[in-house]
Amino acid sequence: MIGVAPPDYDPAAPESATTLPVGSPVTVRAYVRELIRRHRRAFGVLMAVNAVAVTASMVGPYLLGTVIQDLAVGADDIPLGRTVAVFAVALAVQTFFVRLVRLRGAMLGEQMLADLREDFLVRSVGLPPGVLERAGTGDLLSRITTDIDRLANAMREAVPQLSIGVVWAALLLGALGVTAPPLALAVLVALPVLLIGCRWYYRRAPSAYRSEAAGYAAVAAALAETVDAGRTVEAHGLGARRIALSEQRVREWTAWERYTLWLRTILFPTVNVSNVLVLGSVLILGGVFVLQDWITVGQLTTGALLAQMLFEPVGMILRWYDELQVAQVSLARLVGVREIEPDAGEQALTPDGRDVRADRVRFGYHEGADVLHQVSLDVAPGTRLALVGPSGAGKSTLGRLLAGVYGPRTGEVTLGGAELSRMPAERVRSHVALVNQEHHVFVGSLRDNLLLARTNADDGELWGALRAVGADNWAASLSEGLDSEVGSGGQQVTPAQAQQIALARLVLADPHTLVLDEATSLLDPRAARHLERSLAQVLEGRTVVAIAHRLHTAHDADVIAVVEEGRITELGSHDALVGSDGAYAALWRSWHS
Template sequence: MTAGTAGALPVAGRAEVRRAAAGLVRADGRAFAGVLLLNALAALTGLAGPWLLGRIVDEVRAGGGAGAVDRMALGILVCSAAQLLLARWARYAGHRLGERALARVRERFVDRALALPAAVVERAGTGDLTTRGTADVTAVGATVRDVGPDLLICGVQALFLAGAVFALDPLFGAVAVLGLMPVWWALRWYLRSAREAYLAEGAATSQVAEVLAATADGARTVEAFRLAGRRIAASREALEVSRRTRMRTLFLRCVFFPVVELSYVVPVAGVLLVGGVLHTRGAVSVGVVVAGAVYLQQLVGPLDSVLMHVERLQSGGASFARVEGLAGVPAAGGSGAGVPADDRIDVAGARYAYDRGGEVLRGVDLTVRPGERLAVVGPSGAGKTTLSRLLAGVDAPTGGSVTVGGVPVAGLGPERLRRQVVLVTQEHHVFLGTVRDNLLIAEPAASDGELWDALEAVGAAGWVRELPDGLGTALGGDGVRPDGSQAQQLALARVVLADPHTLILDEATALLDPATARHTERALAAVLAGRTVIAIAHRLHTAHDADRVAVMEEGRLTELGTHEELVTAGGAYAALWSSWHGRSPSTPPADRAPGGTAERTHP
């Protein structure tokens, strides 16, 4: 298993690809054996024609009657019809076998893709994963559905035809083998280079998709910062690399196929020359020479198809290696960390550094008690979001530990992690499907009543009821397109349905207007009462309402305490509070209730 460049998804090695292909065969072993049998019968009946043709030649030279010739001609006709029927039946069975194998490949790819840790997908880029799930899976589909059965049919035919030539006369077989040696040499040369060339072509195609996707997703940013020139240059560079890799595979084909085509003539000419010499010495009849030449001429068809499919097999094999490469990525929670003893979160000496940057977290120590509401504040780049990703198990610390109930958070399996900790960010995805489909992702067994309760909890029930079909309304594509605030509310409704022990909010209500955000936060607080809530906060009313506030600066936890304690301490948090309110830290906040009691709201 190879990974290529840093952060790229791995590519399966030759051994892994062979094992995966063998697994597909074993999964449908009886059908595969049936296809082999049908192909063998079709090839066997096809051998009768040239042999009977040679008998007809010998019969005519010997002065035989028309009746014998007619009977042998009828035999050729019957065998040809039988071969046609058996070949069609074999092809039909082979394509059905290929379709079932393709279905298994697609299902396995989807299962593996969904099990990928989020950090792996982010490092690799969506372009690579998208290309593997579309272009590569399509190429594998063509190979499994079309190339595989055709290669099997033609391979069996070629094997039987070669065996028939040896059966006629071993010397004819030796001449045929020698005449086809250039094909063997060309094939070996091609196979040595083709796999790596096609893998490079696939990687270059993924890079083109990644650049285009990044440019399209960040179109507004590109326009705002006048980065069009840079993005065009990056696109041209990716396209140039892709062009060079395609020219390499084209060169391989342009050398391979002409050599093969010229080599087909040599065995037939050799058998005719050697057969003529043997016939003049009385060693073989004319009919045997004719049969041998016809067998070799017939061998050109399946052999040519085999070699053509070998080229497609290299392309499909490279795609299969990329598709199977997902098996080399450890699934989230693959370490089998165990079951958390409780909901307490402990961060001990946590450090984290991204692949292409310096250390973002520098020895963070923090304990979050079950049921506590903790606000994490600090300037941009202080490491708040990175800390939230470690707490949610998206990334594992590069040093130190982050545990829940004594178990590493990053080691939890997907199902248990979803029940234990949920991270909600500003980025929310609306899936193609109905409102109901978008909510059932969080809890497949939820009833419509529970879905409405979740929507009501986050203030989304009103606009969902106004949709043409309510929960059954299609979203995205040709359906209704929710705006940013509605997408956030759907995401929060999924959180309510998931019912996690710990909720991490990384500015999850940033796209909502202040009034709607406060309403949503209060509603969500009522539903998640008693849960642990960690909020990455930029609106300091969130910090004011929290049980404790953690202040991050330059990757370190510099202050920890209640709002009142930190304001009184006069440190970094007090300065932030003063700046946010535009007054001295001692001034009472505007959202305190009469009598000086702070209104408790959800972070």
């Protein structure tokens, strides 16, 4: 049976469904070593406490072997009272230290898990925005939920328990070698069976678990994308196609789930057979050794009990090592973000000015399919530029390049002469801010949501930012003002109010260049126009690139760029473009018709 896949094993299941990297074994080992170094003292204490508990557990077999040996030789004075007292003390010591082992192990696991979560969050937040956008919702969601959940069990239990099991087995083997050296050799009879079974299993398990995790990420991606685009799916009648895709992803994922379960059905019986072989070889060979007077009956008794005690730590090692196979895949997916390194030239680039320039830019999301074609554009400091054009023309893509979210395939986008794509994300965000249609209200107070943009802002500045975007009236009506809880579980805010909170953060962040990608799309036209005028007063003197289908935004702009099929076909002021009777003039007439 070994080596034959089950009939329903599906080799077409995806091994990868993500654009974020999965950490290499070198990266994973380096991170594990780093975690151990951080907590080496806690590891040392855990091992010491465990050694005391294991040593105490071996007192009982030793005492029983001594009593049996005394009976075998016909001793008249057997100190049963003292033996019982010593056993009781050893049992009390074992009980106390086993409890301490569990407590120390749980504490160590929680500390490592907290470090892992913090490291992943810090590293993810520091990733370039373009990398996160390309990764997609499903992959990010599966990493921060499923992978963290799988690692939680490993960090809390698998790592401490595996360490405990190794120390436990080593001490028992050592005690067996000291008590009855010939019996220690008998244990080796089961070793080939255990090694062959484990080698077979662990050669297949890691790749299977990786495919299982990638399959789940594909399921999450398909479901998340369908839910997020629910209205579009319904409008275009794509429901059946999306359901079929989701069912296919679920079938592929469950095929790998069944395969990994099948692997365990081979491993567990192998472990049971090895346990039987250990005890059987100790008893049979031990009996021969007793008959040959190589060991005593007491040594055989103690050795048999110690051999039987080996079952638990060996089973613990294999069980938790198997758990670590799953955890290793999740850990590799989490630490994979550590392999995304900035360009070597990033640190040397500092903008010398505020002018934004795109020079013969080509860009595409997929190889061989450019969205932008030879786009060149100069945006002088303080200019309000409007990007208009039909849907799918490339307006938002061009805006993201100007905001430094993406880097061009050819050509360059510069800020003050420095290439945006080669600058660290933190430096780009200090100069340029992108605000799009997607806004998030974090769980917490309204004050905390605003302080994300500038942590040292006082209440006057917070209210000023809310006033600038027309949100001060509804914010003042909240029961506790700035201290009111908003978001999930708190005061529910409308999509328009969430958009105003995001724009208030923008006012507080105070960048000199803004890219607004339909940032007022969730407001009604009158409110949007009022908000844009308020923003225009607050953002006077700043460079603004506004992307919108509402042409009143273009009417107020200094310069209008008409984007069609990935090219800028017209460039000029509102009056000049209307007078030229081109594409913009047609859009303007259509807007007012």
